[in-house]
Amino acid sequence: NAGVTQTPKFQVLKTGQSMTLQCAQDMNHNSMYWYRQDPGMGLRLIYYSASEGTTDKGEVPNGYNVSRLNKREFSLRLESAAPSQTSVYFCASSERREVRTDTQYFGPGTRLTVL
Amino acid sequence: SQQGEEDPQALSIQEGENATMNCSYKTSINNLQWYRQNSGRGLVHLILIRSNEREKHSGRLRVTLDTSKKSSSLLITASRAADTASYFCATVHYGGSQGNLIFGKGTKLSVKP
Numbered sequence: 001n002a003g004v005t006q007t008p009k010f011q012v013l014k015t016g017q018s019m020t021l022q023c024a025q026d027m028n029h030n031s032m033y034w035y036r037q038d039p040g041m042g043l044r045l046i047y048y049s050a051s052e053g054t055t056d057k058g059e060v061p062n063g064y065n066v067s068r069l070n071k072r073e074f075s076l077r078l079e080s081a082a083p084s085q086t087s088v089y090f091c092a093s094s095e096r097r098e099v100r101t102d103t104q105y106f107g108p109g110t111r112l113t114v115l
Numbered sequence: 116s117q118q119g120e121e122d123p124q125a126l127s128i129q130e131g132e133n134a135t136m137n138c139s140y141k142t143s144i145n146n147l148q149w150y151r152q153n154s155g156r157g158l159v160h161l162i163l164i165r166s167n168e169r170e171k172h173s174g175r176l177r178v179t180l181d182t183s184k185k186s187s188s189l190l191i192t193a194s195r196a197a198d199t200a201s202y203f204c205a206t207v208h209y210g211g212s213q214g215n216l217i218f219g220k221g222t223k224l225s226v227k228p
Contacts, residue, residue: 004157033215042119042203042218043158050213058215090157099207099214100145100165106157 002026004107006091012113013081021076021110023091031096032074033058033104034066036087043090049074050096081114088112119204119219127225134191136222138204139184145207147180147187148216152201161189161202194226 004025013019025032030051035043035058045058049068063085065077074093078085088111092104119140128134138147146165150158164171164180164187171178177190191198201223205216 035218040220042205042220043216044218045215048215056213092158096214101163102207102214103148103160103163104158104216106159108157109155 004091004093004105006089006107006110008110009108010111012115013078014115015082017081018077018079019081019112020078021089021091021112022073023075023107024073025091025093025105026072027093027095027105028071029093029095029105030071031094031102032068033092033094034064034074034076035090035092036060036085037090037109038087046076046089081112083114086112086114119206119217121202121204121219121222123222124220125223125225127227128194130194130196130226130228132194132226134194134198134224134226135188136202136224137186137188138219139186140204140206140217141185142208144182145209145214147178148205148207149176149178149187149189150203150205150218152203152221154200158203191224194224196226196228198224199226200224 007022033048034046047066052071091107094104122137148163149161175192201221203221205218
C-alpha cells in the first residue's frame with residue numbers, strides 16, 4: 001500500500017518548456033488535489049477533482065491544466081513553464097464522503113525549477 | 116483571503132519541554148486540522164477538531180479551539196527531537212472554498228536534544 005505517489009521527484013525546465021506531473025493513489029479515494037508550496041508560504045490549491053470525471057479551479061490555477069485520468073490518477077500539466085512556477089508541488093487525496101471529517105493524504109512532492 | 120495565520124513563525128525548544136503553537140483564522144469554520152511536514156517530505160495529518168468541539172487529544176498532542184476568538188492552539192507535550200518539523204493549521208470554511216482546506220504559513224519547530 002504505497003499511498004500517494006508522485007513522479008518525478010525533481011525536475012529542471014527551461015522557460016517555455018512543457019511537462020506533466022503525475023500522481024496516483026491506491027486508497028480508492030474519491031477526491032484528489034494539486035498544491036504548490038513556496039518558501040515561507042503554506043500550501044495553495046491549484047486544482048482539485050472532487051470525484052472521478054470532475055475538475056475545478058483552486059486558488060492559483062493560472063498556467064496549469066489537470067486531467068483526472070481515472071479514479072487513481074490525477075495529472076498536472078504546465079504548458080509553457082515560467083520562472084514563477086518554480087515551486088514544490090504536492091498531490092493529495094481524500095475520501096471526501098463527509099466534509100466535516102475529511103482529511104487529506106499527501107504525496108512526497110515534486111521539486112520543480114524553471115530557469 | 117481566508118488563510119489562517121500561525122504564531123510563532125519559528126520556535127526552538129529543548130527536548131522534554133512543551134511546545135505551543137497558535138493558529139488564527141478570519142471566517143467561520145466547519146473544522147480545523149493540524150498537519151506536520153518533515154523537511155523535504157509531504158504533509159501528514161495529525162488531528163481534526165470540529166467547530167462544535169473545544170478540545171481534542173491524540174497521544175502527546177492537545178488541540179483547543181475557540182470559535183469566539185477564531186483561534187486554535189496545538190500543544191505538544193514532552194517534546195522529542197523527532198518532533199522537529201513544520202506544523203500547519205488548515206481550515207475548512209462554509210461557502211466559497213467548496214469544503215477545501217485553506218492552509219496557514221506554518222510554524223517551524225526545532226527541538227534540540
